[in-house]
Amino acid sequence: MLIDFISIVAAGFAAAGLVMGLNRLSGRRLPKWTMPAGAGVAMLLFMVWNEYSWADRTRLTLPESAVVTFKNERSDFWRPWTYLAPVTTRMALLDRGPEAGLPADPGPEMRHAKLYLMERWRPSYGLTVLFDCAGARRVDASAAGATAAELAVADWQELDPEDPALRAACEGGGNGRG
Structure with a gap:
């Protein structure tokens, strides 16, 4: 600032x-x-x-392999021009490229990805997320190196099958290889 x-x-x-x-x-x-x-x-x-x-x-x-999955755009009365074109204040980016330094592929229907959360005037955060492509769900970094038994009882978050982060993580090649 x-x-x-x-x-x-x-x-x-x-x-x-x-x-x-x-x-x-x-x-x-x-x-x-x-x-x-x-x-x-x-x-x-x-x-x-x-x-x-x-x-x-x-x-x-960020690396070219990072994809924007969410943008928060807003308009404020103290910035009247934002009513014509809202300004981006937050965004989320997902990286599955080799630069992400992800763990080994957990299986054919699972994908690891690096999720970056960024907001104007705030520190950025990056976390590893595991996506279950078949079940349309995700679990955060704590399960990154988990066994199959641990994943079965993990705190999964259900996602819409059309969720941009889920689609970005699951579409394309093998985990971390684009």
Whole structure:
């Protein structure tokens, strides 16, 4: 958050410097209000760009095999432009690629995946999840190395067969191999 504040202030100073340079080139013919107005507009535009692009910029830090399975978009009255285009505030990404460092394949109908939960202004979390593709259910990291008997009594969470995370984990090749 501090980095964002510093970046917004820097955008304001850069815009003010640009307007000051244009003013000198024009023989000091620009009105005096153009420098603070230019700085303010630049700061506002940078803030809006920063809010709308954080999800894509964050996604680019993960391996290409990570798939976005959930996005929370919202509109707020203090950001009236979000009523035209809601801003993403949270997202979940699922990675089954070899970079995920997953355990061995637990069986033909089970898939391990790395689930990343990200929210604007909050720390990100990553956890290993085991999906039962045939039963449309999942269990979190505690069962990652469990035996078949332990999995039978694990605290499974039932999922909709069309759940994006379940589909991303179960469709494609073998576990962790895309």
